[in-house]
Amino acid sequence: MSSRKGRNQAARVVREQIAREKRRKRTLWTSVGAVVVLVIAGLIGWSVYSSQKSDTFTAPPGANDAGTGIVLGTGPVTIDLYEDYLCPACKQFQQTSGETVNQLVSAGKARVVFHPVAYLNRFSTTEYSTRSSAASGCAAKGGRFKEFTDALFAQQPAEGSAGLSNDQLIDIGAGVGLNRDDFGSCVRDGTYTAWTEHVTDDASKAGVTGTPTIKVNGTAVEDRSPAGITAAVEAAGK
């Protein structure tokens, strides 16, 4: 009697052990599967990003040597402007301090390197940031970068919208005196899309995490008011 009870107990222990072993194996394999899924997902992201990156770019005429922005003026102090054509704070900066920057350039005190970065592609449904920046490269090619930039900020579309269409960009370009055919085909072909990517990438590497970012001789300026910009340029020019 007692030995039979013992045998039953032993059998139950063995059964439980087998069941535990089965569970253990099942858990192991589902875990391995899940980890594989996550690793593959990460690799997909990485390879998609790598394939999106273009290696070669052509900087438009008027760009600096590094091809990271368009140079305006020849003054001794360098003002780097990192702006996205879709960024409302950039429009605001242009309105309040744009004229001051112009004066500093025309007075020969500073030169401007304008970096048209595409940081806000997520805030338009048509990658307006990239399209407008690439179009500004076309405008630089036609010698009307500054005029085109001012016109784009004046007609800035709202965040979250489709932005301006390529046709609208071409109309604006023609409106500031660019050749409609040359400029139009440059915008439609996305001639400077790879350049925009280079500009954006370089700005990120330079630690520019938001727009607008204003640097005077490489140092970020916190006070973006006309007085703040002037003071920073004066200090750097000494």
Place this chain on the structure above:
Amino acid sequence: MRVTTTRGPAGRWPLVRPWLGVAARLGLAAVWLYAGATKVGDLAASGRAVNAYQVMPYEVATAIGAALPFVELALGLLLLAGLATRLSAGISAALLVVFVAGIASAWARGLAIDCGCFGSGGQLAAGQSPSYLPEILRDLGFLALAGFLLIWPRTPFSVDGWLAGDPSVEDDDEQS
């Protein structure tokens, strides 16, 4: 802590727990799917959002920024299906701890950035102030969901339960 508060009406807990588990699992799945979906459309921007924390070199930040949205989506799908729930919850918890640490360190260093948790990200415009505390509290809430699933991974309507053949069985040694 959850044990002491919920063991009070001891009779109801075994009935309620599986449904709380489903809610936690689907809630956490929704968080990851939404977080991944808002970032996956612009991988370069995702990389910039990671880079804005200034804790790793630019190249590393962009690689992580590109991989993260897909990992988040995959994690969301695993939780949605209820496959390897305890492991998924564990990885979720680990990721959330890293996120909380990142936000806290950005706060401590006086950076003015958006956490980039659900799209956007990067430095804030002048005049905008960061909302680090709400972001951290929100992540701690998600962490609680992950913690629930770590402790009680078995929930109804899950692939784990289906594989086990008996979704109602209580197996504490399961998935440990």
